[in-house]
Amino acid sequence: MSSTRAVVGLSVTHRRYVPHSHAHYGGSLVDGAYGLGMFGDVATELCVRADGDEGLFAGYSQVAFTAPVQAGDVIEATATVVRVGTRSREIDFEARVVCRAAPDRGPSAADVLDPPLIVTTARGTVVVPPQSPDSE
Template sequence: MSKAEVGLSVTHRRYVPYSHAHYAGHLVDGAYVLGLFGDVATEVCIVADGDEGLFASYSDVQFLQPLRAGDMVEVTATITRVGTRSRELGFAAHVVCRGRPDRSESAAEVLAEPLLITRATGTVVVPVA
């Protein structure tokens, strides 16, 4: 029996290591966040349907702010629509802590307000219950 319902949400946090910096200024490419969205979507499918599911498509992706090495990023997937085999998910990625290399090599701070860096809408499919 599926437990999929609108509003079911899963959140992951991940430290972004400097080995993932891809551009000047320790910027990390957008594909890194999309990979995290895939991970959190997998857990939503497991929680809701007892199956890892299959990520079928994105209908919208918006990169709003940069992600940098040394950031702590929080990604959330929330079910926004439930079909017979499909689930539409809303995704959000926020930076909650940011490295401060201007202070010292290991300095970091918790942001007063999480910074929305990426949002997306995607569809996953799961086996018939």
């Protein structure tokens, strides 16, 4: 198997519909953990693509919730490698609402948001196993 190496700038994006079953608060609001869960998923794929391993999330150094997530949103989460250490990868995350329900126009009406609405940003660190000598 050929060696894989994390590189600064490598990026992965996932998109997901936010179901109404995830609304926990008035106004169909969804908790901030929904976006953090997506960050874990994109970090996992990023580690697989960069290092051939799912890696382990070590922690966040910064998280900001900048706008609400609502049931009926289509949200995308992007993870981008910003620093590569021997076994650690520092990653910037951004979650954006790209479509939002428009219940005032009808029960299934929705709009594409252009530009998307940034709802969560974060910086985190993942750790991957050391590269084996025979993979170099």
